[in-house]
Amino acid sequence: DGGITQSPKYLFRKEGQNVTLSCEQNLNHDAMYWYRQDPGQGLRLIYYSQIVNDFQKGDIAEGYSVSREKKESFPLTVTSAQKNPTAFYLCASSIPHKGRGRENTEAFFGQGTRLTVV
């Protein structure tokens, strides 16, 4: 079945450590996204990528880094510079809008990774 796989489901990190969250998709989508979810704040965009080897900062990129070496994969690293990393992280993918119809902007989400700093 096609979909988005995030791993691990739960992740614990000590203060001062970097951790990497995995996101893999087999939907053949060009665009991938990372969102952070905190209670009462909805989802906020961290980074997004419309094509391999290219990515852009979202609204809350500080303390995070990403790479996009393969179409299927968009890992997110939460660095020690992120002051409040405890949150639920969601990865999504879609067909990019640019050059295509608006109807392709629907995003598909993974099941999320809950990161806790201990």
Place this chain on the structure above:
Amino acid sequence: AQSVTQPDIHITVSEGASLELRCNYSYGATPYLFWYVQSPGQGLQLLLKYFSGDTLVQGIKGFEAEFKRSQSSFNLRKPSVHWSDAAEYFCAVGMNLEYGNKLVFGAGTILRVKS
């Protein structure tokens, strides 16, 4: 700035009663709008979407939403709520960017269903 407002943080309805979740957006261009649902600890599932045409759109699980441009609203409705509808609901507006597009989400509405 583009934004989405969901005025109700929590809503409680009785099973079998009707439901309306409110969503207002602020976006300069013609919007494309979405409603997603999230069960605890899970990802988001798309309920329905509006891009153009008929302003009343039908979605999965018996949900519908109506786009009202004059009110900048995209309210979600269901005529008869089931206990399994208890979840968090997010309204989102799609934005075109120089490099692709992104979704801007509201803060969410938690729906509780009482029997």
